[in-house]
Amino acid sequence: MTRNVIRVEDVSKAYRLGQIGTGTLSDDIKVWWAKAQGKPNPLLKIGQDDHGNRDEEYLWALKNISFNVREGSVLGFIGRNGAGKSTILKILSRVTAPTSGYVKIKGRIASLLEVGTGFHPELSGRENIYLNGAILGMKRAEIDRKFDEILDFSEVEQFIDTPVKRYSSGMYVRLAFAVAAHLEPEILVVDEVLAVGDAEFQRKSLGKMGDVAQQGRTVLFVSHNMSSILRLTKETIVLEKGRMVMRAPSPEAVDYYLSAGNARAGERIWEKDEVPPDATPFRPVALRLLDQKGKVVEVIRSVEPFAVEMEYYLDSPLTGLRIGLYLNSARGDQVLTTFDTDDGARFEKFVSRKSGHYVSRCEFPKDLLNDGRYVLGVNASSYRIRRYFMDEQALAFNVDTSGAPGMQWAEPRPGALRPRLEWKIETK
Amino acid sequence: MLNSTITDAEIEQTDPDDWDMVIGPQRNLLDLRLRELWHSRDLIMLFVRRDFVSVYKQTILGPLWYLIQPLLTTIVFTVIFGNIAKLPTDGLPSFLFYMSGTVIFTYFASSMTKISDTFVANANMFGKVYFSRLAVPVSVLISSLIAFVIQFGFFLVFMAYFALRGTPLHPNWWVLLTPVLLLMMAGLGLGFGIIVSAMTTKYRDLRFLIQFGVQLLQYATPVIYPLSSMSPKYQALIRLNPLTSIIEAFRYGFLGSGSVNFLQLGYSFAIMLIAIIIGVIIFNRVEATFMDTV
Numbered sequence: 075m076t077r078n079v080i081r082v083e084d085v086s087k088a089y090r091l092g093q094i095g096t097g098t099l100s101d102d103i104k105v106w107w108a109k110a111q112g113k114p115n116p117l118l119k120i121g122q123d124d125h126g127n128r129d130e131e132y133l134w135a136l137k138n139i140s141f142n143v144r145e146g147s148v149l150g151f152i153g154r155n156g157a158g159k160s161t162i163l164k165i166l167s168r169v170t171a172p173t174s175g176y177v178k179i180k181g182r183i184a185s186l187l188e189v190g191t192g193f194h195p196e197l198s199g200r201e202n203i204y205l206n207g208a209i210l211g212m213k214r215a216e217i218d219r220k221f222d223e224i225l226d227f228s229e230v231e232q233f234i235d236t237p238v239k240r241y242s243s244g245m246y247v248r249l250a251f252a253v254a255a256h257l258e259p260e261i262l263v264v265d266e267v268l269a270v271g272d273a274e275f276q277r278k279s280l281g282k283m284g285d286v287a288q289q290g291r292t293v294l295f296v297s298h299n300m301s302s303i304l305r306l307t308k309e310t311i312v313l314e315k316g317r318m319v320m321r322a323p324s325p326e327a328v329d330y331y332l333s334a335g336n337a338r339a340g341e342r343i344w345e346k347d348e349v350p351p352d353a354t355p356f357r358p359v360a361l362r363l364l365d366q367k368g369k370v371v372e373v374i375r376s377v378e379p380f381a382v383e384m385e386y387y388l389d390s391p392l393t394g395l396r397i398g399l400y401l402n403s404a405r406g407d408q409v410l411t412t413f414d415t416d417d418g419a420r421f422e423k424f425v426s427r428k429s430g431h432y433v434s435r436c437e438f439p440k441d442l443l444n445d446g447r448y449v450l451g452v453n454a455s456s457y458r459i460r461r462y463f464m465d466e467q468a469l470a471f472n473v474d475t476s477g478a479p480g481m482q483w484a485e486p487r488p489g490a491l492r493p494r495l496e497w498k499i500e501t502k
Numbered sequence: 503m504l505n506s507t508i509t510d511a512e513i514e515q516t517d518p519d520d521w522d523m524v525i526g527p528q529r530n531l532l533d534l535r536l537r538e539l540w541h542s543r544d545l546i547m548l549f550v551r552r553d554f555v556s557v558y559k560q561t562i563l564g565p566l567w568y569l570i571q572p573l574l575t576t577i578v579f580t581v582i583f584g585n586i587a588k589l590p591t592d593g594l595p596s597f598l599f600y601m602s603g604t605v606i607f608t609y610f611a612s613s614m615t616k617i618s619d620t621f622v623a624n625a626n627m628f629g630k631v632y633f634s635r636l637a638v639p640v641s642v643l644i645s646s647l648i649a650f651v652i653q654f655g656f657f658l659v660f661m662a663y664f665a666l667r668g669t670p671l672h673p674n675w676w677v678l679l680t681p682v683l684l685l686m687m688a689g690l691g692l693g694f695g696i697i698v699s700a701m702t703t704k705y706r707d708l709r710f711l712i713q714f715g716v717q718l719l720q721y722a723t724p725v726i727y728p729l730s731s732m733s734p735k736y737q738a739l740i741r742l743n744p745l746t747s748i749i750e751a752f753r754y755g756f757l758g759s760g761s762v763n764f765l766q767l768g769y770s771f772a773i774m775l776i777a778i779i780i781g782v783i784i785f786n787r788v789e790a791t792f793m794d795t796v
Contacts, residue, residue: 078517089794164793168632171527171790178521188630196556205552208545209631237559 078180079261079292080143080166085175087161087316088132135161137316139175143261148293150303150324152331153313154467159296162313163187166263166294181260181292184211188265190250195239199230199249202238206253220256227282228252255282261292266299298466300328300449301406332404332449332470339372342468349463355389355429356454356462363450363471364435376443376475376492383435384414384452393426394459397434400451404470409448409490412436444492445475533786538634545633549641554648568652572608576601583726592728592759595669598660602753603725605657609650610687610745611716616642617695618712621703621792629793635785639696643688650684661756672758679755679762683748686767686774690744693777700781700788724749728759744770 136158143149151159164170165177167185192209193202203224207217217224225231228249230241238246297303303310303324310327312320320330343360364381365371374380384397401409414434415421450469455461479494480487539546558564576597583589584596591599617639621628624638665671702708720726723745729737740746747766754760 076516081517081521164629165525168525169629170793171525174527177525178517179523179525180518180521183523185631191630192627194552194556196559197552201552201555205548208542208548209627209633211633214544 076144076146078142079145080180080294081178082139082141082162082166083176083178085136085139085162085165085172085177086134087136087158087165087170088134088173090132134316136165136172139318141311141318141321143292143294145181145292146290147309148295148307150307150310150327151294151296151313152298152300152303152310152327154465156315157313158316159313160187160265161316163263163265163294163296179261182211183261183263184257184259185263186210186254186257186265187263189247189254193238193246193250196237198237199228199234199241202249203253206250207256210254210257211259212257216258224252224256227255227278259291261294263294265296299406300332300404304328304405328404329447332447332467340370340469340471342465344465353454353463355392356395357387357389358452358454358463358465359385359387361385361450361452361465361468363469371471373472373474374443376445376473376478377440379438379440381435381437382450382469383433385431385433386454387431388427388429391426391428392456392462394456395424395427395462396455396457398453398455399436400453400466402449402451403490404447404449407490409443441478441494442491443473444487444490445473445478446490447472448490528790530786535634535636539636539640542634542637546637546641546644549637550644550648553641553645565652568649569656572601572604572653572656575604575608579604579726589727590731592730594671594757594759595664598657598664598669598671598757599728599753599759600726601657601660602757603723603749605650605653606683606687606749606752607720607723607725607745608653609646609684610691611720612649613643613646613688613691614695614698615712615716616646617692618698618702619709620696620699621788622699622706622709625793635789639692639699642695643692646691647684647688671756673756674754674758676751676755676762679751683752686748686770687745689774689778690770693774693779693781696781696785697777700784700792703788703792719743719745724753724760728753729761741766741769744773746770 135156139158139162151162153159161170163185164187165172166179166183167187169185169187190202190206192206194205197205203221204214204217208214225234228245228251230245230249233241233245238249241249293306295303295307307324310322310324311318312322312327312331320327322330340363341360342362344358349358362370362383362385363372363374364383365374366378366380368381371380382399384399386397388395397414399412401411403409414436415424448471449467450471451466452464452468453461454463475481475492478492480492558567561567563570579600580597584591584600620635620638620642628635661671661673698708698712702712722740722743724740729740729746729750732740747763747770750760751762751767752760754762
């Protein structure tokens with residue numbers, strides 16, 4: 075028998091679409107005045123509808139979410155962008171109030187939606203530790219007590235009295251995370267803040283998170299990184315378009331999440347309303363996984379070549395566009411990244427692309443992947459200029475290794491790759 | 503690392519009898535949550551320190567600016583209104599007259615201007631972590647108070663200088679009213695400041711209006727002229743300004759010119775209370791959802 079420390083009861087959150095009011099007082103007064111006299115809204119553009127009641131245009135970021143959290147459990151939240159993960163964390167951290175429903179909490183709660191909140195560039199590292207700690211809810215005495223530990227963790231001892239504006243971004247993040255890592259609430263709400271810093275520091279931070287979880291504290295954790303979800307949480311909630319679609323042991327939830335959203339296996343088609351408006355002029359159509367005959371498949375054979383194609387429209391010409399594919403294992407480990415203009419000659423040829431209908435197809439050689447489940451992400455960007463579109467979990471597929479090297483031994487083989495390598499055995 | 507696959511649904515659960523916190527769509531609008539504010543006193547002091555330290559970092563004169571600002575304002579007033587326009591100053595040296603008005607008015611003006619920026623200026627921080635939102639305006643009141651104390655000390659120095667030169671000044675027991683006057687200034691700055699801050703989350707126009715408005719307000723307050731110099735018609739108008747009685751009383755206590763009018767002070771106090779109550783209601787409303795509008 076365990077005690078619940080969080081109870082979320084039928085929580086919904088609506089955001090009003092478009093601009094709220096008109097943004098300026100004088101315009102709002104004009105609209106109000108016209109309404110009072112029964113005239114049409116003077117600010118509407120010609121041809122635009124007057125809905126009369128604009129309050130009807132809501133976007134439900136969360137709809138009827140209910141769950142509870144036991145003391146000492148570590149619960150993960152996964153979902154695509156816009157599924158409501160951040161909104162639920164914001165409500166739990168009291169940054170914004172729900173539109174309806176209640177959240178009940180027992181115990182001291184701290185939230186970590188970002189590291190380094192309130193850092194002031196002019197203040198020294200030392201001063202910022204105190205300020206940031208206090209913002210996160212620590213008492214001065216508590217920070218005094220942990221100061222050396224925080225300093226040690228941050229690895230920036232010699233710059234502690236330098237203003238943080240002179241820090242490198244790595245140092246800044248390390249200091250910020252060091253403060254956050256030493257919070258000791260009974261309930262900790264964490265957004266994807268671990269995706270910061272260099273690889274080594276990430277490992278250290280993940281380790282610290284693991285410690286927190288093992289100390290019997292309750293942790294709610296949002297992440298895009300399936301491997302950290304699997305490592306840190308036992309149970310995970312899957313959100314989809316503001317609704318809770320599943321609560322299950324993490325491996326099950328991760329698997330569901332990775333396979334969900336594909337209308338047809340082996341193909342991901344983007345509906346109009348799934349493409350954010352800021353993707354313009356890039357308009358994605360579909361991402362497809364093809365076998366060597368060009369057929370859309372969900373399972374590929376390791377011993378055969380396969381291809382991945384991205385179909386899209388450009389509504390106006392673009393310079394420097396590159397289509398990227400990210401191949402990750404289902405646990406979130408990166409396998410490879412490739413761009414359609416990696417090749418020097420093709421890079422020269424496609425410096426700018428006219429508007430039109432395109433397919434960028436990438437052919438993968440045979441004998442590449444090990445068995446297991448993989449996730450393809452896609453991205454359309456101009457290097458250092460802008461990212462037009464991104465879907466980190468566009469498509470999931472399985473690899474079948476029948477006939478691959480080493481299949482005579484029925485044992486799992488670690489690693490994402492299973493190439494056919496040339497071995498020579500010589501007698502001397 | 504975690505291998506058990508028992509889900510919550512399979513375990514018998516109990517709810518605690520008393521939840522520590524219930525988050526709902528609406529908060530009690532009149533609830534100031536002073537306990538929460540008291541718990542964030544460390545944070546408030548750190549905000550004060552941050553504002554104090556950061557403002558003058560990378561300036562040559564540093565905290566001296568606290569003295570230069572009122573000094574320059576007073577000199578400008580003395581030259582323009584005293585020497586050129588020759589406005590009456592109740593027989594007092596115009597320099598002291600203007601400085602007394604400027605110093606206490608600045609306390610109100612700077613508190614109110616900064617508080618009115620609470621939500622917009624801290625949107626980023628407020629969007630990431632919850633702490634008592636009132637900690638920000640309260641820290642502004644304290645920072646401004648520190649500035650006031652410095653400037654007030656400076657004023658006393660000039661007062662002593664003029665007294666030593668034989669200028670007849672008449673400080674009297676009414677100086678003891680000063681803390682009350684300051685409290686009222688703080689209350690008015692807080693009340694109007696949080697009203698405006700809550701409204702700026704929706705209407706950014708107010709940000710520009712407030713700078714200009716405070717400047718105009720200064721001319722509707724007896725900072726550069728004594729109330730007694732006005733015709734009765736205008737006096738009545740100026741008396742509507744809740745700052746009027748406070749400045750007059752302050753000046754009367756230290757310099758012996760002006761007036762202490764309890765009816766007037768009571769009126770100012772009432773306005774202050776109303777402003778704070780309205781402010782808290784709007785503040786509480788906006789606080790719950792302003793992250794969706796900023």
